[in-house]
Amino acid sequence: MDPSSTKRAIAGSLAGVGLLAFAPDLAAGAGFSSTFLPELSQVVLNGLKLGFIISITSIGLSLVYGTSRLVNFAHGDMVTFGAVMAFFFNGAAGGPRLHIIPAGLLAIVAGAGLGAGLQKGLWQPLQERKTGKIQLFVISIGLAVLLRHLILLQFGGRPRSYIQYALQEPLILGGMRITPRDLVVVLIAAAVLVAIGLMLTMSPLGKAMRAVADNRDLAEASGVDVRKIILMTWIMAGALGGLGGVLLGVVENVNYLMGFRLLLLIFAATILGGLGTAFGAMAGGIVVGLVVEMSTLVSPTELKLMWGLAVLVVVQLVRPQGIFGRKERIG
Amino acid sequence: MKRRGLASRLPAILKDPLMLMAIAVVAVGMFAAFSPLPGLRIFTDALRSATGGQAAVFALAAIGLNIHFGYTGLLNFGHVGFLLVGAYGTAATVSTFGGSLWLGILIGMGLSVVLALIMGGTAVRLRADYLAIVTIAVAEILRFLARSRAATDVTGGVFGLQGFADAFYDINPIPRGIYALGWLQFTERRLWPIVAGWGLVVLVSIVVWLLMRSPWGRVLRAVREDEDAARALGKNAFGYKLQSLMLGGVIGGLAGSLWAIHLQAVTPDQFLPIQTFFVYAVLILGGPGTVAGPVVGSVIFWFVVAGFDSFLRAAAFAGYIPDFLGATEAVGAARFVLVGAGLMALMIFRPQGLLGNKREMQIVAS
Numbered sequence: 278m279d280p281s282s283t284k285r286a287i288a289g290s291l292a293g294v295g296l297l298a299f300a301p302d303l304a305a306g307a308g309f310s311s312t313f314l315p316e317l318s319q320v321v322l323n324g325l326k327l328g329f330i331i332s333i334t335s336i337g338l339s340l341v342y343g344t345s346r347l348v349n350f351a352h353g354d355m356v357t358f359g360a361v362m363a364f365f366f367n368g369a370a371g372g373p374r375l376h377i378i379p380a381g382l383l384a385i386v387a388g389a390g391l392g393a394g395l396q397k398g399l400w401q402p403l404q405e406r407k408t409g410k411i412q413l414f415v416i417s418i419g420l421a422v423l424l425r426h427l428i429l430l431q432f433g434g435r436p437r438s439y440i441q442y443a444l445q446e447p448l449i450l451g452g453m454r455i456t457p458r459d460l461v462v463v464l465i466a467a468a469v470l471v472a473i474g475l476m477l478t479m480s481p482l483g484k485a486m487r488a489v490a491d492n493r494d495l496a497e498a499s500g501v502d503v504r505k506i507i508l509m510t511w512i513m514a515g516a517l518g519g520l521g522g523v524l525l526g527v528v529e530n531v532n533y534l535m536g537f538r539l540l541l542l543i544f545a546a547t548i549l550g551g552l553g554t555a556f557g558a559m560a561g562g563i564v565v566g567l568v569v570e571m572s573t574l575v576s577p578t579e580l581k582l583m584w585g586l587a588v589l590v591v592v593q594l595v596r597p598q599g600i601f602g603r604k605e606r607i608g
Numbered sequence: 609m610k611r612r613g614l615a616s617r618l619p620a621i622l623k624d625p626l627m628l629m630a631i632a633v634v635a636v637g638m639f640a641a642f643s644p645l646p647g648l649r650i651f652t653d654a655l656r657s658a659t660g661g662q663a664a665v666f667a668l669a670a671i672g673l674n675i676h677f678g679y680t681g682l683l684n685f686g687h688v689g690f691l692l693v694g695a696y697g698t699a700a701t702v703s704t705f706g707g708s709l710w711l712g713i714l715i716g717m718g719l720s721v722v723l724a725l726i727m728g729g730t731a732v733r734l735r736a737d738y739l740a741i742v743t744i745a746v747a748e749i750l751r752f753l754a755r756s757r758a759a760t761d762v763t764g765g766v767f768g769l770q771g772f773a774d775a776f777y778d779i780n781p782i783p784r785g786i787y788a789l790g791w792l793q794f795t796e797r798r799l800w801p802i803v804a805g806w807g808l809v810v811l812v813s814i815v816v817w818l819l820m821r822s823p824w825g826r827v828l829r830a831v832r833e834d835e836d837a838a839r840a841l842g843k844n845a846f847g848y849k850l851q852s853l854m855l856g857g858v859i860g861g862l863a864g865s866l867w868a869i870h871l872q873a874v875t876p877d878q879f880l881p882i883q884t885f886f887v888y889a890v891l892i893l894g895g896p897g898t899v900a901g902p903v904v905g906s907v908i909f910w911f912v913v914a915g916f917d918s919f920l921r922a923a924a925f926a927g928y929i930p931d932f933l934g935a936t937e938a939v940g941a942a943r944f945v946l947v948g949a950g951l952m953a954l955m956i957f958r959p960q961g962l963l964g965n966k967r968e969m970q971i972v973a974s
Contacts, residue, residue, distance in 0.1 A: 414736075415951065415955045423949050425944070425948075426944035544741045552737075579756055593738065
C-alpha cells in the first residue's frame, strides 16, 4: 500500500467515525420520533460488535490473498475451528474444563497451528508445483467442505455455549442495552484491531507483510524472505480467525456452520475494502457489520445477512477494486 | 486438435488408474446389483441412486455449469441460483398463480436468462476470483429472499411449495405395472420422471455437442484459452461470456424445474451453496470441457456417494463403527467429508477428471 492510499484509508475511517458521531444529531435534526434515536444507537452498537469480529477475521483472509494470491474459501471454517477448540478446552465432557479465557488463548494457538500446518503441508507444496489459481480456489472449497464436516463429526450438529458468561443481565448505557460480556468482547476486539494496525505499520514483520501483499516480486527483490512472510501471514490469519471464532462463540453460540455463515460477510468486507489490503479489510468489516445490523431498522431481521451480501454486489457494480484497492485491468 | 477413435485410445485408458478405478467400481456394482445373489444392499442402493432422478438433475446442472466453467472458463459459484429460479419459476407458476406446469417451466427458463444477465452485467467483467464470490453471494441473496416472510405469498417461505407437478404425472405414457432393473423395482409412476429426466439429459447433451463443434463453440473455447487473442481477432469476448452464462443458466434452470418435478416439492434450503460444490465435484470428476463428462460424472458420483452412505449405515448397524453421534447424522456428515476430500484430490491430481484433456484443463486452471 503506497503512502497516499494509507492516508486515504485513515481519512476514510475518520470520516466514517465522524459520521457515526453525528448520526444521532442528524437523526434528531430530521425530526424522527423519540424511539428512533435509542433504537439507532442500539443497532449501531450491535453493528460495531459484529463489525469488529468481521474485521478481525477479514484481515487474515485479505493478507493471505495479498501475499499468496489464494482466495481461501476455508477461512470461515478456520474460524469455526477456533470456536470449537475453545469449546473442547472449556465445556466438553471429558475435556480439561478450563475457564473460557485460557481456553480461548489455547484455541488461538491451535488456530495459528492450523494456519501454519495448512501452509506448510498443503498450499506451499501446491504452489511449488505451479498449481493454477482457479485450481487452488476449488481445492480450498474442498478443504472447507472437509473441515466443516470433520468438525460436525466431532462436535455434532447442536449449537452449544461456553460455560462462563452464557447468561447475563444487560447493562443500560445511555439508553443502549449491552451485556458486560458483549461490552468486554467489543473492547477486546477494538484493542486487537488497534494492535494489529500498529503491528502492520510499525513492526518490520508487518511492513514486510504489506510489502509482499502489495508487490511480491518487488519485495522479494528488496531482500524480503517471501516464503517466511507468507508462513507468518498464515499463522496470523489462523490466530485471528481463531480469536474471531472464540469472540463470536462468546456473544452468540458455537455451531459447526458459524464460520461458513460468517465467510460471506468476510468476503463482503474484504472486497469492500479492496482484496489484499489489511486496512481495507478492517474498515470493510466495520461497514458490513453496521449495514447488517442497521438494516434491521427498515427490513425484517431474517434478511439482515442478505443486506451484507447486497453490499458486496453493489460494490462490484460501482467500484470493483473496493475502497482502498488499486484499479487493475480485468478484461 | 486431432480426434482419435475409442479403439486407438484403449491402451491409454487401460493405463489410467482413475479410469480403471471407475470402471472397476461400476463393474463390481453392476455385477452385484444384477447377480442372482440377493442381499447386497450397498450395491442396489448405489445403483438406484446412480440411475435415479437426482443423478439426472445433477447431470443436467453439471451440463449447464460445464458451459460456464468447462468451455468458457467462467468460475460460476452461484450455479444453485439458476436451479432455484428454475424450480421456483415452475412451482410458483402452478401453485401460486394457477398457471400450467409447462408455462412454469418456460418461466423458469426465462428467469434463468434474467439471472444470467444480472450476474453477467455485474460480474462477467470481473477477474475469476471476484466472479466466484459475487455469484455465490447472488445465489445466497435469492435463497434468503425465497425463504423470507415477505415472500411467503409467492414462494411459501420456509415451507416452500408442493403439489404443482400433477400435470407431468398425468401425461405418463408408461403402461401400468412394475418394472425391474436388476434388483431394483419401479412402478410406472416412479419410472416416468427418471425416464423423462435422462431423456432430457441426452437431448441437451446432443444440443451442447452440436453447439460446441460449431464456430460459436470454437470462439467460446478461444475466449477461455486466451481472451486477449480472441479480442485481438475482433471477437466480442464480453458478449460471448454473457451468451455462455445465459445458455448454461437456462440449462441450470431446467435442472431446477426437473428437480422440483421429481421431488414434487420445493423448499428454499434445498438450494444451499453446498449444492453448487456438489455440481462442481460431478463436473470435475467426469471431465470439464467434454460433452459426456457431466453425465458420466453424475452417474459415478452418485454411485460412489450412495454406496458409501449405504456401506457406513450397514457398518454402523452391524456395530463396526462406534455409534458416537447417532448413526444417521454421522453418515450424513461422512458423505460430505468424502465429497470434500474427493474434490481436493481430484483438483490436485486430476483437474481434467475422467474424460477431459489434461493440457486443455491446465490452461483453464491456471
